[in-house]
Amino acid sequence: xxxxSQSPSNKVTEKGKDVELRCDPISGHTALYWYRQRLGQxxxxxxxxxxxxxxxxxGLPSDRFSAERTGESVSTLTIQRTQQxxxxxxxxxSSLDSITGxxxxxxGTRLTVV
Amino acid sequence: KQEVTQIPAALSVPEGENLVLNCSFTDSAIYxxxxxxxxxxxxxxxxxxxxxxxxxxxxGRLNASLDKxxxxxxxxxxxxxPGDSATYLCAVNSGGYQKVTFGIGTKxxxxx
Numbered sequence: 450x451x452x453x454s455q456s457p458s459n460k461v462t463e464k465g466k467d468v469e470l471r472c473d474p475i476s477g478h479t480a481l482y483w484y485r486q487r488l489g490q491x492x493x494x495x496x497x498x499x500x501x502x503x504x505x506x507x508g509l510p511s512d513r514f515s516a517e518r519t520g521e522s523v524s525t526l527t528i529q530r531t532q533q534x535x536x537x538x539x540x541x542x543s544s545l546d547s548i549t550g551x552x553x554x555x556x557g558t559r560l561t562v563v
Numbered sequence: 564k565q566e567v568t569q570i571p572a573a574l575s576v577p578e579g580e581n582l583v584l585n586c587s588f589t590d591s592a593i594y595x596x597x598x599x600x601x602x603x604x605x606x607x608x609x610x611x612x613x614x615x616x617x618x619x620x621x622x623g624r625l626n627a628s629l630d631k632x633x634x635x636x637x638x639x640x641x642x643x644x645p646g647d648s649a650t651y652l653c654a655v656n657s658g659g660y661q662k663v664t665f666g667i668g669t670k671x672x673x674x675x
Binding site: 453455490491492494497505538540542548549551552553554555556557559 | 594595597599604605606607608609612614652654656658659661663665666667668
């Protein structure tokens, strides 16, 4: 597609429920990233996918967080048993490569856990 | 560890004024630097990407410069407009995704 697409744009969920966030990167972008941004704070790296290589999950804050990506296509970020501290904007970005390519971000998913 | 600082944290200017936003970084060994704008509750929109071999990039009323030796980049906005009101972030790539560091941003308000 022309840009990075994220869905849903907004999600309100009850504490303890599972949520799934979706990211559709730019076609041809082999690198895909998930970031979290809490209100008034900077971007927090969560996970990185590069082609068919094993993802770097070092930024995931707990085992309630997981992410998948099939090849160079859509990625999903799943948060199980959501907690109030999970409330944030979840941003997805893609790039041609992780060294020289600039990032293109999606519009984000605003998650509110009540 | 790369550290990125953006000063000021907030800036308010009257419409039509030219302004400069600053981004400082501690490690000059970078691959590129990217400027973004972020509207409230939204994602980041890329404005300009400067590779380490470049000194500046221009797009419309925006001009970004890069001085690696001094660890500085500036974003110049000419003839500011109310629609420019947003938070501006810089991101420094020091060698791949694990070494991309984002600043906290400068919140710009352009007053009509």
